[in-house]
Amino acid sequence: KILILDFGSQFTQLIARRVRELNIYCEIHPFNKVPEVDESVKGIILSGSPYSVRQDDAPHFEFIKHHTTLPILGVCYGAQYMAHFHGGEVLASSTREYGRANLDYIKPHNVLFKDVPAGSQVWMSHGDTIARIADDFEIIASTDSVKVAAYQITGTKTYGIQFHPEVTHSIDGKQLLQNFLVDICGCSQDWTPDSFIETTIAELKAKLGDDKVVLGLSGGVDSSVAAVLLHQAIGKNLHCIFVDNGLLRKDEYQSVLDSYQHMGLNIKGIDAKQRFYDALAGISDPEKKRKAIGRVFIEVFDDAAHEVQGVSWLGQGTIYPDVIESVSVKGPSATIKSHHNVGGLPDFMKLKVVEPLNTLFKDEVRRVGKALGIDPNILGRHPFPGPGLAIRILGDVTPEKVDILQQADAIYINNLRSGGVYDKVWQAGAIYLPVQSVGVMGDERTYENVICLRAVESLDGMTADWCHLPYDLLAKISNEIINNVKGINRVVYDISSKPPATIEWE
Ligand code: XMP
Numbered sequence: 001k002i003l004i005l006d007f008g009s010q011f012t013q014l015i016a017r018r019v020r021e022l023n024i025y026c027e028i029h030p031f032n033k034v035p036e037v038d039e040s041v042k043g044i045i046l047s048g049s050p051y052s053v054r055q056d057d058a059p060h061f062e063f064i065k066h067h068t069t070l071p072i073l074g075v076c077y078g079a080q081y082m083a084h085f086h087g088g089e090v091l092a093s094s095t096r097e098y099g100r101a102n103l104d105y106i107k108p109h110n111v112l113f114k115d116v117p118a119g120s121q122v123w124m125s126h127g128d129t130i131a132r133i134a135d136d137f138e139i140i141a142s143t144d145s146v147k148v149a150a151y152q153i154t155g156t157k158t159y160g161i162q163f164h165p166e167v168t169h170s171i172d173g174k175q176l177l178q179n180f181l182v183d184i185c186g187c188s189q190d191w192t193p194d195s196f197i198e199t200t201i202a203e204l205k206a207k208l209g210d211d212k213v214v215l216g217l218s219g220g221v222d223s224s225v226a227a228v229l230l231h232q233a234i235g236k237n238l239h240c241i242f243v244d245n246g247l248l249r250k251d252e253y254q255s256v257l258d259s260y261q262h263m264g265l266n267i268k269g270i271d272a273k274q275r276f277y278d279a280l281a282g283i284s285d286p287e288k289k290r291k292a293i294g295r296v297f298i299e300v301f302d303d304a305a306h307e308v309q310g311v312s313w314l315g316q317g318t319i320y321p322d323v324i325e326s327v328s329v330k331g332p333s334a335t336i337k338s339h340h341n342v343g344g345l346p347d348f349m350k351l352k353v354v355e356p357l358n359t360l361f362k363d364e365v366r367r368v369g370k371a372l373g374i375d376p377n378i379l380g381r382h383p384f385p386g387p388g389l390a391i392r393i394l395g396d397v398t399p400e401k402v403d404i405l406q407q408a409d410a411i412y413i414n415n416l417r418s419g420g421v422y423d424k425v426w427q428a429g430a431i432y433l434p435v436q437s438v439g440v441m442g443d444e445r446t447y448e449n450v451i452c453l454r455a456v457e458s459l460d461g462m463t464a465d466w467c468h469l470p471y472d473l474l475a476k477i478s479n480e481i482i483n484n485v486k487g488i489n490r491v492v493y494d495i496s497s498k499p500p501a502t503i504e505w506e
Pocket of ligand 1: 290383384385386387427461462498501502503504505506
């Protein structure tokens with residue numbers, strides 16, 4: 001495996017994904033918590049950072065300890081760091097170097113640049129520049145404004161590059177990473193969905209033996225893939241629980257339950273709609289709604305789990321981005337919404353936790369799910385928040401409002417599918433606004449509620465842009481909703497991006 005040491009760059013996870021796209025396993029660790037470097041580690045990548053090496057509080061890492069034994073690739077800050085603390089000098093660059101540049105000079109026959117043509121476009125993003133390097137450093141690539149665009153410490157496998165090979169604007173970035181990982185570190189490219197499945201199932205078998213595991217399914221990608229992996233490892237000893245909280249999409253509970261049963265999972269469905277509606281009655285505050293839903297979910301789940309005799313493990317679909325320890329960069333980011341996640345947190349149940357997907361990124365979970373033969377309908381679906389439609393009904397939640405929203409949402413989503421745009425949208429949903437407006441239907445004046453349509457493009461939900469859906473499609477959806485959903489006489493489309501808006505309205 002490869003260790004990626006994180007110095008707080010926004011691109012660190014992208015480096016990891018690129019490494020894994022080459023079918024090589026890697027782990028991200030904070031620069032100040034480097035794990036034991038044993039034989040399984042074939043090389044180290046140092047990430048970029050929002051810090052400058054010239055700052056007093058700049059993050060430090062003793063690279064010298066490793067650089068004679070292991071290949072090291074420093075990217076941006078990582079490159080500056082090694083240059084600065086190894087006899088060179090890093091200065092603020094006179095102009096901020098940001099954006100595209102070309103490698104006008106590449107040292108011939110250097111392994112790191114194998115099959116990277118001269119002139120290759122790279123992506124720069126830095127405010128500092130390496131002004132001077134020590135005598136045992138050699139420049140191996142330059143752009144017209146950045147002389148030390150890449151260096152090698154002579155006679156070692158330690159390299160520094162000033163540009164970002166992980167972003168797609170660095171045209172040959174993937175080739176460069178492959179050169180480092182395969183030719184220099186000697187990694188073999190055999191970490192594939194199939195090999196992951198094989199080793200994970202073997203590990204789960206060894207870890208769980210004849211123990212019983214209880215797992216909450218949500219209908220989402222992660223819990224479904226986790227369940228199928230566990231099922232293949234321990235069969236009927238996996239007890240799945242699927243709770244109908246009355247806040248799912250229209251007919252979703254039944255259809256998802258059917259496909260889980262079809263997959264052979266040992267699953268118990270629980271109709272707990274009323275308990276959730278009772279708990280939500282009269283609550284309008286979004287965070288209070290989330291808390292009420294979280295509390296009832298745990299109660300319902302706990303009751304159901306207690307019916308499984310002798311269960312000792314709780315299975316969860318936690319994925320890698322949830323467990324990567326982040327390097328805190330200048331102040332904690334404020335909690336904007338508490339993201340209660342279905343399937344989480346009943347720690348009073350005193351169960352040991354098993355999380356078969358906690359080394360995978362979301363796209364890898366999908367690939368593993370595909371290799372496991374899971375229904376593409378489950379793998380390809382949009383993310384859906386744990387509190388469900390409760391946070392898409394502004395203000396208090398009643399079964400009647402849920403019913404109206406479910407109808408409108410179903411019309412919306414079905415049209416996205418039949419219009420061929422569902423897969424191009426990252427997430428979509430209808431929102432019920434507690435606003436009444438005047439309309440006219442036939443000869444009658446109406447005074448009814450408003451449905452807002454939301455559709456966004458995003459990579460990870462952290463930032464998002466609203467989708468430019470075709471007008472004709474919007475017109476069709478609006479007509480269908482107003483003509484078919486009683487209580488709605490107006491449909492609007494949300495054209496806000498995140499930030500400053502959020503994806504959900506609550
Ligand atoms: P926001 O509204 O914060 O949403 O831009 C970002 C992503 O998170 C989802 N979301 C939630 N997911 N529990 C969840 O499991 C929650 O309470 C919650 N709130 C928002 C939202 O659907 C989007 O994908």
